[in-house]
Amino acid sequence: DTAVSQTPKYLVTQMGNDKSIKCEQNLGHDTMYWYKQDSKKFLKIMFSYNNKELIINETVPNRFSPKSPDKAHLNLHINSLELGDSAVYFCASSHQRHDGTGVIGELFFGEGSRLTVL
Amino acid sequence: GQSLEQPSEVTAVEGAIVQINCTYQTSGFYGLSWYQQHDGGAPTFLSYNALDGLEETGRFSSFLSRSDSYGYLLLQELQMKDSASYFCAVRISGTYKYIFGTGTRLKVLA
Numbered sequence: 001d002t003a004v005s006q007t008p009k010y011l012v013t014q015m016g017n018d019k020s021i022k023c024e025q026n027l028g029h030d031t032m033y034w035y036k037q038d039s040k041k042f043l044k045i046m047f048s049y050n051n052k053e054l055i056i057n058e059t060v061p062n063r064f065s066p067k068s069p070d071k072a073h074l075n076l077h078i079n080s081l082e083l084g085d086s087a088v089y090f091c092a093s094s095h096q097r098h099d100g101t102g103v104i105g106e107l108f109f110g111e112g113s114r115l116t117v118l
Numbered sequence: 119g120q121s122l123e124q125p126s127e128v129t130a131v132e133g134a135i136v137q138i139n140c141t142y143q144t145s146g147f148y149g150l151s152w153y154q155q156h157d158g159g160a161p162t163f164l165s166y167n168a169l170d171g172l173e174e175t176g177r178f179s180s181f182l183s184r185s186d187s188y189g190y191l192l193l194q195e196l197q198m199k200d201s202a203s204y205f206c207a208v209r210i211s212g213t214y215k216y217i218f219g220t221g222t223r224l225k226v227l228a
Binding site: 031033035041042043045048050090094105106107110111 | 149153215217223
C-alpha cells in the first residue's frame with residue numbers, strides 16, 4: 001500500500017507542450033510538497049500546501065502551477081515546457097510529531113516523476 | 119541566502135566507518151535531518167537532531183552542533199547496500215520549508 005504515489009513515473013515530451021503530474025498520499029498528512037531534482041541531484045523546493053492552502057511558493061516560473069483539490073492530493077501542471085524543465089519531480093508529504101525534544105518533521109517522498117523535454 | 123554544504127563524494131570499503139559532514143547557513147533552524155537516496159529511488163528519512171549531541175539508530179548515528187552550524191552522519195559497519203546519496207536537510211523555523219544540502223555520494227567498495 002503505497003504511502004505517497006505519483007503518476008506518471010516517466011514523461012517524455014516536446015518543448016512547448018503542457019503536461020501534468022499527479023500526487024496522492026494516504027498517510028493523512030496535512031502538508032504536501034513538490035521538489036525538483038536536477039541532473040546534479042540537487043533537491044530544490046518548489047511549492048508546499050498545507051490543508052489545501054498554498055504556503056510556500058519559491059521562485060518558480062509561473063509556467064508551473066500547483067493545485068491541491070484536497071489535502072491528500074497535490075498536482076503539478078507545467079505549461080510551455082522548456083529543455084531546462086527536464087528533471088525528476090518529487091512529491092512529498094509531512095507530519096509533525098513530538099519526541100520529547102521538540103517537533104520532528106519527516107518528509108515522505110513519492111517515487112518521483114522523471115520528465116524529459118526534447 | 120540559505121545553504122547546506124556537503125562533500126560531493128566519499129568512498130570507503132565494506133566494514134569501515136564513514137562520516138558525512140554538513141555545514142549549514144540558514145535564516146532559522148528547527149533541526150537537522152538526514153535522508154538516503156539510492157539511484158533511481160526516492161529520498162528516505164534516516165534521522166533527525168533537534169538538540170546538540172549524538173543520536174544513534176542502529177548502524178547510523180547523527181550528530182549536531184548548533185553553535186558551529188554543523189552536523190554529520192556516521193555510518194558504521196558499511197555494507198554494499200549503503201552505496202547511495204545522502205542529504206542533510208534543515209527545516210526553517212516558523213515555516214514548513216525543508217532545505218536540502220548539496221548531497222554526498224557514498225561508494226562502498228568490496
